[in-house]
Amino acid sequence: MSLLRQPSSRKKEHTQLRLPPMLLGTPELVAQHTPCTLHLSILPPQLACRLFYAMIEASKTWKRNKWWLFDRVVESPHLTSFFARKTDGIDDDESWQEAAQYWYNGRPTEPPMTFPPEMEEACKIIENVVNEQMRKRKTTFSHEWAGKGGDPLWRANVAASNCYQGGKESVGFHSDQLTYLGPYPTIASLSLGTRRIFSLREVIPTDEIGTRKAQTFNIPLPHNSLTIMHASCQERFKHSIPPQAAIDLFRPPFPPGGVDSEIAPSNCRINITFRFYRPDFRPLSIPRCLCGVPTILRPDMKNRNADETDRYWWACYAGAQNDGKGCKFWKVMNMGEEGRSGLSASPSS
Numbered sequence: 001m002s003l004l005r006q007p008s009s010r011k012k013e014h015t016q017l018r019l020p021p022m023l024l025g026t027p028e029l030v031a032q033h034t035p036c037t038l039h040l041s042i043l044p045p046q047l048a049c050r051l052f053y054a055m056i057e058a059s060k061t062w063k064r065n066k067w068w069l070f071d072r073v074v075e076s077p078h079l080t081s082f083f084a085r086k087t088d089g090i091d092d093d094e095s096w097q098e099a100a101q102y103w104y105n106g107r108p109t110e111p112p113m114t115f116p117p118e119m120e121e122a123c124k125i126i127e128n129v130v131n132e133q134m135r136k137r138k139t140t141f142s143h144e145w146a147g148k149g150g151d152p153l154w155r156a157n158v159a160a161s162n163c164y165q166g167g168k169e170s171v172g173f174h175s176d177q178l179t180y181l182g183p184y185p186t187i188a189s190l191s192l193g194t195r196r197i198f199s200l201r202e203v204i205p206t207d208e209i210g211t212r213k214a215q216t217f218n219i220p221l222p223h224n225s226l227t228i229m230h231a232s233c234q235e236r237f238k239h240s241i242p243p244q245a246a247i248d249l250f251r252p253p254f255p256p257g258g259v260d261s262e263i264a265p266s267n268c269r270i271n272i273t274f275r276f277y278r279p280d281f282r283p284l285s286i287p288r289c290l291c292g293v294p295t296i297l298r299p300d301m302k303n304r305n306a307d308e309t310d311r312y313w314w315a316c317y318a319g320a321q322n323d324g325k326g327c328k329f330w331k332v333m334n335m336g337e338e339g340r341s342g343l344s345a346s347p348s349s
């Protein structure tokens, strides 16, 4: 009887290549299984609450990202916004302002907002934690930021913020565009408000597909936690905030009007990713495609050797805004020829 026959969908074949998901409920498990570290209660509790409410208020003007995917316009299932510090924190370069539009998938935007005071306060604490963690790392990668004058300091010169209103709002599996971050970036991701699951899944290199399966790791991110995606996370893993059928409402420990104020519990999660846009990937250095638009940088995730991705390419991204129509331009990135300063090359000015 046809009703009893097993459906043979492509989706099923695909999921057979994956192991069942694994819950990583502690910072120790996260560090053991992924290129991330999880830091609980990262900010003073009052500051975490002040920042949450400042961002909830600000999110009233945020937008859903829109872009062309094949022949239709898609919209991000969350609100998003982009912030930039005045300079890149290394030089006095202010050209970062231009890079903001590529947060919005190539849409021309107003100059980005600067960090509000609560974000600035949080950022200083987070920069210290990130630098401390980076100093502890044993592995380095040849194309990662080599620092300037021997100082490999990580600076959060930009930040992107998302607001997820309720369990249906999400972000699909992706790895972050490397256009201004360069290879092997470190990204520090602050979670505020209701707890959501952060999913990470390794992209299995093509030559290992028959020998091992992809594992999804689910990491619950509570209010006031910091997830650091260390170097190689964007090259090896994709990440997402999947939709959830049920979420806990967030009751702030320090509501804005004082502990006795009547404040409705919130179903929102605010995420702020603090990012370091590298001086050697400044906007003027980004190759343009035949459409005359800056390209985006992607790693070749499927062809990695000994966990190191050595191939990245610049590809046309004009189609994301231009009715889906771009050019076929792509070229392999060459750090040395392009005058960029990885650990293996001598730093350029």
Ligand SMILES: O=C(O)CCC(=O)C(=O)O
Residues within 6 Å of the ligand: 160, 162, 171, 176, 189, 198, 239, 240, 241, 271, 273
């Ligand atoms: O909300 C999060 O934790 C992740 C957001 C994210 O991956 C992104 O905006 O690129």
Ligand SMILES: [Fe+2]
Residues within 6 Å of the ligand: 174, 175, 176, 239
């Ligand atoms: Fe991301």
